[in-house]
Amino acid sequence: MDNVSVVRVFTLSGMNETTNYKLAIFSITLLYYCMILFFNISVIAIIILDEDLHEPMYILLCSFCVNGLYGTTGFYPKFLLDLLSPAPEISYAGCLLQAFVMYSFACCELSNLAVMAYDRYLAICRPLHYHSVMSKRRLSQLVCFSWLTPFCAFSINVGLTSRLKLCGANLQKLLCVNWVIVKLTCSDADTFSNQAVSYIIILFYFFHGVFVIWTYMHIIRTCVRSKDDSRKFMQTCVPHFISMTTFIVVIFFDLMYMRFGSRDLPQGFQNFIAIEFLLIPPLLNPLIYGFKLTKIRNRILLLIHGGRK
Template sequence: MDNASAVTVFTLSGLNGTEEYRIPLFVVTFLCYSLIWVANVTIIVTIIMDKNLHEPMYIFLCNLCINGLVGTAGFYPKFLIDLLSSAHVISFAGCLVQAFVIHVAVGIDLSILLLMSFDRYVAICRPLVYHSVITRQRVGLLVLFAWLLPVIMMMIGSTTTFILKLCGSHIPKLYCINYLVNKLACTASVAGFMVPVFTYSIYVGHYLFIVGSYFNLIRTCRQSKENMSKFMQTCLPHLFCLGILGVSLLFDLLYIRFGSNTLPQGIQNFMAIEFLVVPPIMNPVIYGLALTQVRNRIAQVFGVKQDQGSYKFFKKK
């Protein structure tokens, strides 16, 4: 049986018509990628080095930042090389790896945001049972689940893509995703349709669970000024990050499914890479500024005057 190995190289058309802007784009992209690394590494190192931050919420935040570096590593290095090259191609294996890394990173982001919303729900709505529900062992298992579930699901998706017989090699995007590779198949595949539908269903479920938990949080917090203060300190930045990721993914998903080639290439590219630019930068910035203990620790490292207040409502009194 023939498989996709008959196609060894894909062409990427996202940079067509941008020859005169290559150097400025390279500089801006390099600075953006550098900022992503600085912001995320600062949060990761701060949490790892400070034992006072070895709490579930910060552990989840640390994993969110690590995943931000993993996901962007699947896009930026190749994109920077393409900006300096006249040929925008990627090998079949490289395409599958890139698609795998990007898809997995998105799945992990949603899984970790789900865990963070669950942690905040228990801390604020069920504070008396917090330490019996959110134990260190359970946190470890939940984090492992958040990383393994997307990896396993994408391994299945990549396998169904690999066995396809392809009749084309042109990808109208800056990077590879399984959906566009599947569209190059000579014949439609049931697995190629069912696996993405199942995957989307899982993560739509994640998103709905998060939204539901926040409805309960808001309803509970309205009854108490203390709880509302807790909500503003820890849940508001989480909602911002969730909203940013949701809008970014919605842009890309709507364009992939319903996009028009009549849109200017620049708008197409913006819609395609927004979730690889905005969330990896905004997540550490929002949390670094909003969470008092993280902000104080970073300020201490850089010799800046610290805030005196700090919330520890999730600790035992």
Template structure:
């Protein structure tokens, strides 16, 4: 463990050569982070304050927005500090903490989106048993495990990386992820391959489940005009959210595994930031505009403020 204890800091090379644009990047990044907080917090507060929105779909949506704030909190504050600094380093503990937050947030996204797909499947395909299936006790358990399982799986993955002997401290990205930390290990280990492999397979199973549920949803909704209307109103936003989350994460993973060295640093940084920028911003906007109840509550609140 001597090699591990010798490394106390990691260097992040993602911002190298971008000193001339730091001021502009800082302003744009701060603006994006403020927008993410505004749109997500608006949805969270509206759902919590309005008792008529204390239904499974809105509870899951509230947790999706909370997870958006949780995941981005693991990146933006540190990134903003790095933009204003001439040295881009992160402590040993801070690097593992950042990796844990980003990975667990991505896992929680898939868990919550799978719950939302299950909720819509039961509501539309099995409406007679909806209230007996989606009880308050079950919803609490679903939400609890949607957070616990990603935390537990990523904790195991982080531990296997943490106990590895590292022979380097250079991370070619703007933030820490377990895969890149693991690449610094002096030797390969079975656990280092098995646990991440299991995690990827586990969450790929979530995607398959959502696709399966939507096949049934589409078949069911095609039979009636009311079903098609319900699908467009409540299922379409969820489907868009799933495509956005899967697309941005898959793009980042494929680039990290098979990325080209010929790309400019700016393009690499944008691809690294995609899943921390697009889903946390787009998801609450989609639901805020598309779900009638939430849109009406926000509009009534704004009208009260304008006329007061």
């Protein structure tokens, strides 16, 4: 293929591994996606409907769960349709859109985690200044930062990808990601801008991680000196720490494998590595926050007992 205008449709050859188990995988995936929708929407609804939960920590959690819905909606419906299709394909425009959603979801997750770490730092290390610093205006700015920064960054990245000349239309994946599309480029010289922007974005979000580590160093140092702060840490920071660690680990494996991994591994294992960031965090996050945060857990128990009556 000489140029990008020839590529109208990409073939998702990563789906070939599912040929003999499509019905079983479809049923399990549909159930799993319904669970993700149910738990995330439940946490969001509880926070929105209960005025006692209209506090910065819970509003940031609500944003966190909305992002989980955003990312999984960019993958699961299309994947379920592909399981019912004899020849899984995705249009060129649809592929770019899915790549944008996947990357912006991942970076929005990191931004949300950084903002939530900042909120916990203020609540535990600077409690007397918490309400003055974490005002409604500041909270709105932080939420906008969490969403708009990834959107702007990857609009540029995907925009650069759309201008590349491609010499292939076969994606060995279950979904579209920007780096896989870039690897289909006819000339490596054309990818310099994409790689430069990608490394800048990676560096930017690396500093997110450094910031989170810095906040936790201060939080732990403060909590060691106070039993009340230690209790607050166990209740509100442990869920955040679990979410952050889980997401960073799965993203790290995905990035390392995408860049340096061997193609000799079984396709099923490659598929799992490619989508684990869409499997584990979106379901784990609402569960650990729902059961660990006392106010949300009490609202859930109240709804359950009220429903039984």
